[in-house]
Amino acid sequence: MAEVKEVIVSRAAIAGHPLHPMMIHFPVAALLGLVATDIAYLMLADPFWARASLWLAGVGAFGGWVASLAGLVDLLTVSSIRRKITAWCHAIIAVMMLSLASLNWLLRYAGPEQGMERWALYLSLLTAALIGLAAYLGGRLVYEHGVGVDTR
Template sequence: MIHFPVAALLGLVAVDVAYLMSRDPFWARAGLWLAGVGAAGGWIASLAGLVDLVTVAPVRRLVTGWCHAVIAVMMLSLASMNWLLRFGDDQALVIPWGLYVSLLTAAMIALAAYLGGRLVYEHAVGVDTEE
C-alpha cells in the first residue's frame, strides 16, 4: 500500500528540480498530480498502520511503532500541505516553497522507512513466525 505514495512523493523532488531548471509548466502540473497521489495514497495506507497500532498489543508497546506513526503523520501532513500549495496555481509556489517541502517530506520518508524497517526486521511486526 505504501509503494505508490512513496514513489510519488520521492518523484516529486525530481519533478520540482526539473521545474527549477527548465521552468516548463509541464513539470509544475506533474508535481501537482504527484503531490496529490502521494498525499491521498499515503493517508489511505496510513489507515492500515493505524489499525495495526491500535489493535495489536505488542505493537502498541513498542516505542519504535509510536515514533514511526508520529513521523508518518507529520510527513503526510507536509505532503498534504505541499499539494495545497500547488492546487490553486500549480506554478506559483513551486519555487521555493514546493521544493523545500518536497525535500523535507523526502527526508521524513527516509526516517519513517528506517523505523518501519526496524519494526519488521528487529521486532518482527507483520511477520509470521509460526512454523
C-alpha cells in the same frame, strides 16, 4: 537454542499479508519523484513539470493517508505493537510527513503562478527526508521486532 520471538500478526491483512507495507509503495514513489519534478520545473520552467508535480503531490498525499489507515488499525488494535516505542515514533513521523505532503499539494493546487515553487521544493525535500526516517523505523519494526512476520 534459538530464541523464539513473539508472533505479531497484523489485523489489517489479507490472507495473513499485512496491508500497510503493501500500500505504501506508490505514495512513497510519488513523493520521492516529486523532488525530481520540482527540480525539473525550477530548471526548465516547463509547465508540464508543474502539472506532474501537482499530480505526484496529490497521489503521494492521498495514497499515503489511505495506507496510513491500515497502519493505524494495527497500531490501535494489536497491543504488542502499541507497546513498541518504535511503532509510535514511526506513526508520529509518518503523520508529520503526510501533513507536509498535504500542505505541499495544497500550495500547488493554487497554481505555480503564486510564486511558491521554491517553498514547494523545500517541502518536497523535507518530506523525502521524513520518508527515509519513517522507512527506517518501519524496517526496524519488521526486521527487529517481527511485526507482521510469522516467525513460526
